[in-house]
Amino acid sequence: MDLAWPIVGLGLLAFGFGAFSVVISSVTGPKRYNRARLDAYECGIEATPQPMGGGKFPVRYYLTAMLFIIFDIEMVFLYPWAVNYDALGLFGVVEMGLFLITVLVAYAYVWRRGGLEWD
Amino acid sequence: MIFLRNPTLDDFGIDPWWLIVIKVLGVFVVLVLLTLFSIWAERRVVAKMQIRVGPNRVGPFGLLQSLMDGIKLALKEDLVPKNAARFVFLIAPVISVTAAFMALAVIPFGPMVSIFGVWTPLQLTDFSVSVLYVLAIASVGIYGLVLAGWASGSTYSLLGGLRSSAQMISYEIAMGLSFVAVFLYAGTMSTSEIVNAQEKLWYAVLLLPSFVIYTTSMVGETNRAPFDLPEAEGELVGGFHTEYSSLKFALFFLAEYVNMVTVSALATTLFLGGWRAPWPFSGIPGANEGWMPLIWFFGKLLAFIFIFIWLRGTLPRLRYDQFMNFGWKTLIPVSLGWIMVVAVARTLIQESVLTNTRTLIILAAPIALLLLLSIVVEMRKKEPEIDELEVEVLANSFPIPPMSAALPKTQTKLAVENVRDSNG
Numbered sequence: 100m101d102l103a104w105p106i107v108g109l110g111l112l113a114f115g116f117g118a119f120s121v122v123i124s125s126v127t128g129p130k131r132y133n134r135a136r137l138d139a140y141e142c143g144i145e146a147t148p149q150p151m152g153g154g155k156f157p158v159r160y161y162l163t164a165m166l167f168i169i170f171d172i173e174m175v176f177l178y179p180w181a182v183n184y185d186a187l188g189l190f191g192v193v194e195m196g197l198f199l200i201t202v203l204v205a206y207a208y209v210w211r212r213g214g215l216e217w218d
Numbered sequence: 219m220i221f222l223r224n225p226t227l228d229d230f231g232i233d234p235w236w237l238i239v240i241k242v243l244g245v246f247v248v249l250v251l252l253t254l255f256s257i258w259a260e261r262r263v264v265a266k267m268q269i270r271v272g273p274n275r276v277g278p279f280g281l282l283q284s285l286m287d288g289i290k291l292a293l294k295e296d297l298v299p300k301n302a303a304r305f306v307f308l309i310a311p312v313i314s315v316t317a318a319f320m321a322l323a324v325i326p327f328g329p330m331v332s333i334f335g336v337w338t339p340l341q342l343t344d345f346s347v348s349v350l351y352v353l354a355i356a357s358v359g360i361y362g363l364v365l366a367g368w369a370s371g372s373t374y375s376l377l378g379g380l381r382s383s384a385q386m387i388s389y390e391i392a393m394g395l396s397f398v399a400v401f402l403y404a405g406t407m408s409t410s411e412i413v414n415a416q417e418k419l420w421y422a423v424l425l426l427p428s429f430v431i432y433t434t435s436m437v438g439e440t441n442r443a444p445f446d447l448p449e450a451e452g453e454l455v456g457g458f459h460t461e462y463s464s465l466k467f468a469l470f471f472l473a474e475y476v477n478m479v480t481v482s483a484l485a486t487t488l489f490l491g492g493w494r495a496p497w498p499f500s501g502i503p504g505a506n507e508g509w510m511p512l513i514w515f516f517g518k519l520l521a522f523i524f525i526f527i528w529l530r531g532t533l534p535r536l537r538y539d540q541f542m543n544f545g546w547k548t549l550i551p552v553s554l555g556w557i558m559v560v561a562v563a564r565t566l567i568q569e570s571v572l573t574n575t576r577t578l579i580i581l582a583a584p585i586a587l588l589l590l591l592s593i594v595v596e597m598r599k600k601e602p603e604i605d606e607l608e609v610e611v612l613a614n615s616f617p618i619p620p621m622s623a624a625l626p627k628t629q630t631k632l633a634v635e636n637v638r639d640s641n642g
Contacts, residue, residue: 101231105342106323108242113319116246117312117469124465128296137300139372140460160380163542167387170550174394177557178350181401184564192561199554206551215546217539 162214173202224414225330225339227346233338240333241342245322252519253475257284260527267531288468296464301371310369311462311469314362318476321355324348325483326410328493328511340493340512341410349407352484353394356439360386362473367458378457381447381538388545389438389445395553396431399560400488413492422489427556427585429489431549433525434589436481438545440474443530447538482522483515490518548592556585 180187180195187194209215233241258273258281265272273280298307328340345351360383367379401407403424404415422429438445449457456462459470486492493511494500496518504510536544 102343102345105233105238105242106320108238109245109323109342110316110320112242112246113316114312117315120465120469121308121312124292124294124296127292128294128464130295136297139299139301139370140374140455141372156376156380160384163384163388166546167391170391171387171394174391174398177395177398178401178407181398182405182407184402184561185405189565189569192565195561196558199558203551203554210547215543217542 159217166209166214169205225341225410227344227408227411229330229339230344234336237333237336237338245342246319249319249322249476249479252479253472254284256475256478256523259523260530263524263527264531291468292465294464296466297461299371299461302461303369303371306365306369310362310366311466313365314359314473315469317355317359317362318473318480321352321480322483324351324409325487326413326492327515328509329507331508339410344408344410347407348409349397349488352480353390357390359473359477363458366462366470370461372461374455374460375458378449378454378460382441382458385441385445385447385541386439388542389435392431392435392545392549392553393439395550395557396428396435397488398557399425399428402560402564409487412488413494416491416494420489420491425560427552427589430589431553432485432489435549436485437526437529440477440481442478442526444533444535445541446535447541478523478526479519482519485522486515486518552585552589559585
């Protein structure tokens with residue numbers, strides 16, 4: 100826990116600074132009511148009542164997020180191996196090679212099926 | 219004098235409380251000052267590159283410009299759009315800024331120094347997984363952008379927030395993979411020990427492809443030009459912070475620049491030997507002791523900041539699909555391949571099949587070169603199409619912009635003849 104105190108301190112300081120700025124800016128700035136100014140920033144006479152698609156967004160982004168999780172977990176598997184590389188030796192290298200090849204098969208599949216295309 | 223040595227993990231967590239307070243305040247103040255300086259430097263340097271003057275009125279050389287901009291922003295109206303999810307809208311910039319600051323807690327600024335008679339490392343804290351901590355905090359920072367985009371209740375903001383998140387998670391993979399080779403060589407994830415491990419040779423030399431991958435993905439990770447797609451003015455107005463005004467906007471700005479400092483500091487620590495003096499200076503006695511290393515550390519840091527500014531002044535923005543393609547189809551496979559090359563080469567060295575580390579550098583150079591080449595190829599790929607877009611200006615016609623951009627050459631001639639006919 101001793102190691103974490105400086106992080107807690109820095110986090111509290113930064114959070115305090117941010118929260119203070121958000122609060123103080125509502126005091127220091129002028130307030131001139133204007134109906135149009137409170138609308139979403141858009142062109143046109145009347146702003147749309149809600150964002151594009153009612154807050155729904157393309158499924159493409161979910162796909163990217165899922166791919167991210169796959170590779171993120173792969174990354175997390177690689178870290179302990181890299182740190183203990185010397186202890187694991189040749190056995191570790193071969194095991195990691197097999198693991199990477201397994202992931203590469205999935206990666207090649209996603210690529211072939213157009214999962215990495217943006218259009 | 220026994221304390222003039224490299225800090226180890228045992229040196230952390232034993233500071234008295236007042237020293238922690240001093241260090242925390244020190245890091246905070248240094249970050250804020252660096253941000254103010256970087257904003258000023260960016261405007262001045264980009265101005266020089268564009269043969270302008272840049273801000274030069276407020277204070278000597280205009281140094282106080284960014285401070286004055288901050289004060290001006292504080293005096294602007296603080297708007298909360300009526301579509302906004304109020305609480306999330308207000309908390310998003312705070313999340314962004316908190317995460318940005320916290321990531322710098324594990325960066326080593328220097329070796330052991332004496333502060334009011336207490337010997338302590340010039341670093342807030344360190345533990346055995348501190349690089350992982352930086353990655354974790356950086357991921358929390360993404361929440362700030364996504365929530366800001368979602369809570370604004372505006373189409374531009376929503377799209378900007380989505381783009382930011384997709385971009386940052388994509389490049390975070392490449393970034394994380396580029397660390398693996400460093401961990402493999404250093405045998406640790408603690409920042410101070412990685413710096414110690416680079417006493418003889420910087421990892422930027424030994425693991426050049428990792429360094430290239432990291433520096434590329436750090437630009438994508440911080441949403442800076444040429445990868446500043448979430449804020450592409452021509453497409454998305456301001457991206458996720460379109461609806462933000464006053465100090466809330468300033469907080470996002472601050473977070474962006476602090477992130478720039480963080481990734482630069484991380485690059486310095488992991489690849490450029492951290493606070494260690496670069497070669498010609500490393501011969502000076504005492505160059506790596508006491509407070510001197512602060513010069514080397516901030517020198518390297520500011521060099522990275524300058525590169526960020528230089529990139530912005532030089533390169534045009536990528537298209538979003540080019541950008542994502544580059545991340546997913548080039549950076550990730552290349553980093554995976556490079557990790558395997560490093561692992562196999564190191565095993566061969568240990569089994570004394572290959573003679574020394576120099577072999578790895580020889581292996582690395584072509585890969586790094588290929589990587590750089592692929593960036594260029596990705597950016598140049600679509601250029602012929604742009605050439606085709608140029609339509610001949612017709613001598614006697616109205617200045618109408620071409621609708622479908624390019625007519626085939628024969629049709630252009632026909633069009634010219636038609637115009638001539640109608641005029642004649």
